[in-house]
Amino acid sequence: MSHELRGPLNVILGYVDLLDLGVHGPLTARQRIDLGSIRQAEQQLLLMINDLLDFLKVQSGQLTYRTAEVSVRDLLTSAVTLMKPAIEKKGLSEHSLPCDPDVTVRADPDRTRQILLNLLNNAIKFTGSGGHLELECEATHEAVQIRVSDSGAGIPPDRLQDVFRPYVQVGAPQTNSKMGVGLGLAISRDLARGMHGDLTVDSTVGVGSTFTLTLPRH
Numbered sequence: 001m002s003h004e005l006r007g008p009l010n011v012i013l014g015y016v017d018l019l020d021l022g023v024h025g026p027l028t029a030r031q032r033i034d035l036g037s038i039r040q041a042e043q044q045l046l047l048m049i050n051d052l053l054d055f056l057k058v059q060s061g062q063l064t065y066r067t068a069e070v071s072v073r074d075l076l077t078s079a080v081t082l083m084k085p086a087i088e089k090k091g092l093s094e095h096s097l098p099c100d101p102d103v104t105v106r107a108d109p110d111r112t113r114q115i116l117l118n119l120l121n122n123a124i125k126f127t128g129s130g131g132h133l134e135l136e137c138e139a140t141h142e143a144v145q146i147r148v149s150d151s152g153a154g155i156p157p158d159r160l161q162d163v164f165r166p167y168v169q170v171g172a173p174q175t176n177s178k179m180g181v182g183l184g185l186a187i188s189r190d191l192a193r194g195m196h197g198d199l200t201v202d203s204t205v206g207v208g209s210t211f212t213l214t215l216p217r218h
Helices: 002-020 029-060 072-090 109-125 184-194
Strands: 068-071 093-096 104-107 132-139 143-150 198-204 208-216
Touching: 002 029, 029 184, 068 072, 068 109, 072 093, 072 109, 072 132, 072 143, 104 109, 104 208, 109 132, 109 143, 109 184, 109 208, 184 198, 184 208
Parallel strands: 093 132
Antiparallel strands: 068 104, 132 143, 143 208, 198 208
16 A cells, blocks of 8 residues: 555655656746645645555554664754744744753654654644744653743634644645645654653643653653
């Protein structure tokens, strides 16, 4: 299923790249903009397919974890670097509070990065232009908490747990991007719990939301 779904998308992206390189002739500025829109839509669809496949793996107990000692500061730096273009395009400010380089967690680095990217993507999606994002970590003897905060519209108290339900979207995104399939947070919490951690949320309407990823300290 994974191969069958991703195969045609890779073909689309390949032809977009060929056109963008001018293999079949020069392009106008407008055509390059259209190719960028095609590429963005293809990436969005690929993310949704990956979310769906990961969710099915989690639900069937087939998802595996490669647990290792992972630097929290490296994880945060990597995630912010990947999302920086989207943050700047949205006109948001981002501030990462200093995290001790010696703080490490027992986790699967790829799955942890996936969670952080989901959290950042959501924060960007639901925060209006000119808003603010903040990342920080706090370590105790047994665990490390990684917080991703935004200055978005916030979530009503009676809807806080709904954000972790599959196929549910709470609120409208503060952007013209697509809503997605509503699996990012559901998968992220399942992944966190699969690594003996958890994912929780605190939010105040009109102020913003804070998602806290807790993982075992190495």
